[in-house]
Amino acid sequence: MSLFNGNKKSSDNDKEIKNRTTDSLDINIGKVKETLKDCDDIVYKEFVVGEEQKLRFTLVYIDGMSDTTLLNMTVLESLMISAREVAPDASKFADKLYELVRYGNLPASELKGTEDLDEAILDILIGDAVLFIDGTATLITIGAKGWPTRGVNEPNTESVIRGPRDGFVETFRKNTALVRRRIRDPRLKLKQMKIGVRSKTDVGIFYIEDIVTKELVDEVLRRLESIEIDAILDSGYIEQFIEDDPYSPFPQISITERPDHVAAELYEGRVVILVDNTPFALIVPATLNSMFQSPEDYYDRWFIASVLRFIRIIASFIAMLLPGLYIAFTSYNPGIIPTRLVLSIAASRQGVPFPAVVEAFVMEMTLELLREAGIRLPAPIGNTIGIVGGLVIGQAAVQAGIVSPIMVIVVALTAIASFANPSYNLSIGFRIMRFGLMIIAGLLGLYGLTLGFILIITHLTRLKSFNVPYLAPFVAMRTTDLKDTVYRAPIYKMVRRPSLTSRNKIRLRNNRGIINQKAKGGPKNDKKQ
């Protein structure tokens, strides 16, 4: 049962055609040349076929976008050379020429007939070649896309120690193939559409039909179809059009470069949006919890994965709260920390001319500057920036008496902690929050910091991603969903899929009982035999 009967993509000739082709090759080519005027990279290969050389053909494609080797072998060679052996007689075959060529003469795998000139021009622009035949209105599109692409590499942003090494690339088709390889299920569906009035970017929506909820797919399609823009250059454009709350500092859609991550999310009932020209896939709906998960969590044994996940959560708290706590403790409530620590902080702050807020701001700003500069620079110079930055943050600033050594520790800790999160865009959200919390801690101390924290939590509770609460499963509580949160239960115990997104709930059978039985009873049986 298909979910979208009414939405089916039109096949060869069944839709209303605005710009219909004619029988005359010259008129057709003239129209194409008119539309594609001043596009000098378009090739019009004219040739004649047959003993008497009466059949005129023109092959149109864009130089560099189409695979010329493929075109030479499948179109030119077979029509110009092989066809001569059984010479088609123009007068005899003229009315059947299209069928003969399409079904008998072109040994290419992807062929399509059309009478719509606009569609043909779009196909040319995508990278296919279009064959015009004199005397026949139907054009033949030969799938010959062959533009320069990058090979499948290990993704840069989400490296893992254990797990598959392949990552998405900029080619839509390669990416869909990488996903299909992991889900050999006829129920894995891919709906494609083109977004962007000028760019006509391919956008694909992946979902597994009997796991995903229909409302979610409908909602994703509805939001995607509402996009009207001239060009989509990256999935980030799509993300900004379809996210729920554009004013939130927290990302409401997860992004990934890893096909195994995409497959795992599909199996949990989420919808994945792939966009041409970018290796970043979008996963909806996203929850805060899902952004703390790395694909590696499921490849390691559960105990290790749980500890790592706990560390990540602690790290996020540190990245968000530590500078604020430092400010609150040193300027308002030194009584909370032990006397000896207070004394050593006070001693180290002696000679520092600024209050703790300013001190923290100077250092955190320096850190962000270093980070930003490090990204923009090429790798060899980036290292230099690291060393210079280390000196500025570490030694020199302390010796100059601008900041205290403890502040250096605080900054270093927040820097490390903010990179411990597997989701890059989420950690940016936490980093931005950190500055707000520093200001409010400077104004109202621990009380202000707590209020700020309350505000952040309330904001997260108000957030939603495609109608799923952002803090699920902590709000809208289901106890079975808690197995994959702060700790990750053993895989064999996660019998159910997350209840908020999926419907076909049971995903595995807990086999521990059988294995334990075998382990106990096994040797006995061997003896009997």
Next chain:
Amino acid sequence: MIKNNDTISPYQITMIVIMTIVGVGIFSLPAQLADTAGSDSWFVILIGGLLNLMPLNIILMINNRFPNKTLPEYAQDIVGKVPGKIITAIYAIYFIIFVAYEVRIINEVIKSSLLLRTPSEVIMLTMILTATYAVRGGVECVARVMEMFFPLLFIPLFLIMIPGIADLDLTNIMPVFYNLSSKILVSLPNMALSFAGYEVLMFYVGFMENPKKAYKSANIGIIFVTVLYMVIIILCLTMFGVTMLKDSIWPLLGYVRDIDLPDLFLERLDAVMLAIWLFTVYTTIVSLYFVVTYSISKILGTKEQKQFVLPLVPIIYYMALLPQNIVYLKEMENFLFQYLGIILIFLIPIVLLVIAWIRKVRGEVS
């Protein structure tokens, strides 16, 4: 997938009960009870919890008689349009004073421990404004805030309490059950005070799909609070003894302050405790505040409650400023809980239920 409409789950009802009741009262509760019930106050609070189950279940009975309806709606069904609106208005005023009281108390506590020189205006206004953000999110957001802050509050709370166990002296709760009945009688007003808050269920249960499930959830909530109070009272009682406990203003803070953690990163836990405590005051304020704005929107017959949130800020602020000092604050507390509270928690629900019985009005099951 979660539906988008404003419904509350049974689990969220438990959270609302717990997070609304547990508010500033817990700071002073052990001292007030020690004053009236002495060494038996841990048992008296248990009785208090059980006694409160009765008005709670009366409230739930009305809610079940009018499923999917809140107090402003069914009060009009029972006693007519204008009297119903008057009853709603009384509740709204009561909850506004309640919010103002919470804000004022937290101001006193913060001023005495965390921010000694910061003006009260700043503390109170920031607290109220923080709450407005959640209230503007509507009932769905309010319920989820309760749900979210529950673990954030209670996990650290219990972690903080545990180290104090080493210093406890169990002889302090002796003698047991001495002159019990008179103690219970004297402590009755305190019990109304410490459990006040669950009357918000008259509003929140109306948002449930199946109000029958509220019985279990709400009763669990009250029992949880009773056990929590018992634990806190036993801890404070055994730590300080009756005589010392009577004279302290906020004994729970004192308990945490006395915990000595040598050579740890944090020396004084009371400031941390206060920070965590802000969570529960915040949830209480949010829960009550929403009910106020909701009542006003129902009285005036508007669809949204959002637009009444910000105009209420100066009113709450002004009311919180009314008591001149902590003595007047006590008077406000007495007025709020001993007179108004008992009428609103106990009398009006009973009267409404009886009238509904007599007039045979009941809500339609949709």
